[in-house]
Amino acid sequence: MKDKSLDYNSIIGLFLILFVLTVFTYFFNDKEKEEINEKKNFFKSNEKNFFLKKENVEKKNFSFLENNVLKLKISNVGGGIDEVLLKKYRAYNSLLSYHTKNLFLVKNSSFLYKMSFSNEKDIINTENLLFKSFVFNNEKKGIKILLMRAKSPYGKGFLDYVYTIGKNNQYDIGFYIRTINFFPFKKLISIKIDQKLISLEKDRNWENSYTQAYFSKNSKSIEYLSEKKTEEKYLPGINWFAYKQQFFASIFKPEKILKNIFIKSNNLSSGKFLKKIQFKTLIKKNKDEEFNFSFRFYFGPLDFNLLKKYKNGFENIIPFGWGFLKWINKYFFLIIFQFLEKTNLNYGIIIIFMTIVVKLILSPITYKQYKLSAIMKLIRPEIEKLNKKYENKKDTFKKQKAMMELYKKIGINPMSGCISTLIQVPIFYSLFKFFPTIINLRGKSFLWVEDLTSYDSIFELPFFIPFYGNHVSLLTLLYSLALLIYTKLSNNEKKNPSEIENSPISNMNFILYLMPIMMLLFINSYASALSLYYFVSNVINICFLFFIKKFMLDEKKIIVRIQDKKINDI
Template identity: 70%
Template sequence: MKDNRLDYSSIIGLFLILFILTIFTYFNVNNNQEKKETIYISKKIIPSKKKKNNFFSLENNVLKLKISCIGGMISEVFLKKYKAYNNSFSSHSRDLYLVKNSSLEYNISFSKKKKKGININTNTLIFKPFSITNLKKIRIIVMRAKNPYGEGFLDFIYTIKKNQYDVGFYVRTKNFHSFNKSVFLNLEQKVFSLEKDRDWENSYTQVYYSTGSSPKPKKVKYLSEKNIENKGIPDINWIAHKQQFFSFIFIPEEILRNVFIRSENFSSGYFLKKIQFYTKIKNSKKNKEFYFSFRFYFGPLDFNSLKEYQSGFENIIPFGWGFLKWINKYFFLIIFQFLEKTNLNYGVIIILMTIVVKFILYPITYKQYKLSAIMKLIRPEIEEINKKYSNGSKDALKKQRAMMELYHKVGINPMSGCISTLFQIPIFYSLFKFFPTIINLRGKSFLWVEDLTSYDSILEFPFFIPFYGNHVSLLTLLYSLALLVYTRISNSENKDISKKETNSIPNMNFILYLTPIIMLLFINSYASALSLYYFTSNIINIGFLFFIKKFILDEQKILMKIQDKKLKKHSHWRTMIKKIINKKITESKT
């Protein structure tokens, strides 16, 4: 049981963390391979430039929409309570538009039943406001276009309620009987970049959609955030074009059948992605007018607000996979929201959150330190067993039995250290997904940090360093230094090791002190809130070490308990031997 100033549970935990970080980095590296599968997206008919376009507004306390006369589409969506990142001022100070300059286009096409080649596409029609209604709780605008092939008309009806981010959209026809056989919906959005780090933001921008219907449970799935992807989906409840902190969600009243979706990345420019979907809409009423209703959600990815819709929208927030999602949703998020009620600076809230989590996990920390202290105290016994059974594989089983007897005598289980380390790994990794997705941290400053959901930078490089980036994050640097100090202090607890032992595993110290450098490379471009949390966590760990050693864990008492257990064990065997001998003597006399 030889080591080099490090117990086996720490070594196992270190390698597990490095393995997980390596896998995590692999899946976050941009992969530009394109899939061979293709789908059909109908081409849009661009309106003539000669047509004069007018716009009409529809707004509430949180949204302002502009509706175009050409095509009757929403041409602009302005979020009143949020700001986009402004590179000129290095802050979130620019007006935030989720839709602008035709970045969102949608149209409905109607085909003639008998005459082929005659169709109506709504983006070639001129819509005029037929009625505008402003009530206390709801505002309604009806945009009407005439049938270009005769009598009749087509209405686009938009409704918006007070303090809500969703918009009602209704389509109805009058005297369109001959066009109602084949009706197609085509939608395309070019997603704007709104945050500081375009590459980081792009990794969080992707298509989510919900499938399945009652009584079966609905499932939320997604397309690749890195690759060009085309997919045909048999049924869809809703489709979300999700960004890092905001989303456009298309919500039909009825399930859409046979939907074709395409997602394509932009490597540069003003847009992050182009997302398209295309589907055929069936009119349930034969030989009657067409009527279909949708809802559009233009708003923030706020967990509680999305959950109120009871449609699974909150599942598009990328809290991680499997049990990591549960840790973030039902552990970290609850603690964060509770501390948020204090109305303190969000940097202070993260520090308080770290303190709360560390005290919750204190029993595990104490158990690990106690195990390490006991392992150090029984080192002489371990060395005796190693010398006694030094004949390689022949004595391996006897050596293992002797070790287990020793552990049993002193009342410890070495595997408990590994279990404790394994328990903390999911908590360690879940934070990588937690801080970059909390919209309440977006744009919030702390000391020199401009935005807690992005990296803090004290120095910019004119070049890019692989894995590290083109900047120096001070919080990440402080975290790495704190981790180095903690590693040094915890490692110095095992100084009483002979030179022969140190030569047995010569690379353990190198691997141990390499960890802070690896972490410096891994999280330099991550959310500064993550670095703040880990920096605070390591400062608390250092405090715990001194506190446990000076006031809680008395090594002399532990050593006395170990000796008492040994004496009791020996006296127990002596008593048993005496009883056996006495029993044999009495039996021989009789």
């Protein structure tokens, strides 16, 4: 019985072992299958993540780089810059009629950086790659580093985007691209940088006229695409390129000169974007070497002194005007403005003082012009006598010779009036480019003026007047009125009481009175700082007119010298 019981126990034990093994094997296989399936699904999901669609935002996350003046938001999808916030500036808020909104140069993926790698069968577009982020601090160099790494979907290699930013007040960002054991690709690599430029100012149309694509073939000269129409160009090589707005810019400076460039600018007639600017280049490389490339991005203000520090000619994208006007603005008005800016006064007061300083510098020219006008008025009877004496056309040469002798005896040169006018005309027109481009005036108020770089409005019209606009600028009205008064007074000084009212000279005077009306229409939508400057300038001209007549010119003495025909100086 004992043996039988052992046999029964052995049989029962064997069955239990078999049962346990069967159950274990069953569950193990299921678990192994689940693990295998999980790995497959994980691989597939990761493979899909390398080619994420833009609408798939559930897995989208962001990394941040920040210093005192900049804040960058960088997406893990594509590894590109999703937002650029300028901390020290504000965008115009139409609801409050003031600059109160956060100023984003890039927002909601308005900036696109994309590279394309390819071999005979496959193409990798980096805008669809999923990047992982790693943040480092380099205390010695005072920089923050963001490494964005994407795995190749066709191999074991990696693509790295390395962003670096200074910890203080730097507006430029380092951007380094490198491949590590990336899959075999052809010699050509495509790089594309597109940006939709966001409207930031009060007057969209005015702002759009200052928004352009610029590029430099060397550090000394710059070129640009049209600000009014769609334009594209092929360029054999560039040193840097920029997407410029009225007061801000996105500048891209590669480490080496880029060749085979395509650049295009499209105007956007409505919406929150001003223009879409596209840039594309093809880079050649040896087949077996890794790809390494460096950029520096500048996202910041168009500040002349700040841009000049980069020593690449970036400051030349500030539109100070063409030719001689540009030199007047950079080396005359800008220097005076920056000197007065140190007083820390209201910017409207600074413009008034700037006007006074400029008028004082030009006062010798102004005095000569007024003196010539006064003398020409007094000698008009003598000129009329010469005109009657030499009425015959055959005596034209004799008449001119006699007039030149008269001018010489009086001690004047009629051409000096033309020369003084020619000197003042470039100064007059250079200001049209100066005030709308000075970022220091942006958002600065004065009395009823909200922003000195835009028009002031005391009344909105329910309709649009060609050349004038749909608003009434008080500063423009004041300037036009001052110009009208000055024109009237200066004409009275030039006009001889003995003149016949209907003479040709008298009939031509009405043309001068068209100038205030033309200026009223022309600068109504210009920067209010310009109207303020011209208003103060004309008030000073009126004061000069009275001062010179009262204290500096002795008409009786001039008449005596005309009669005596002396050659002494007046």
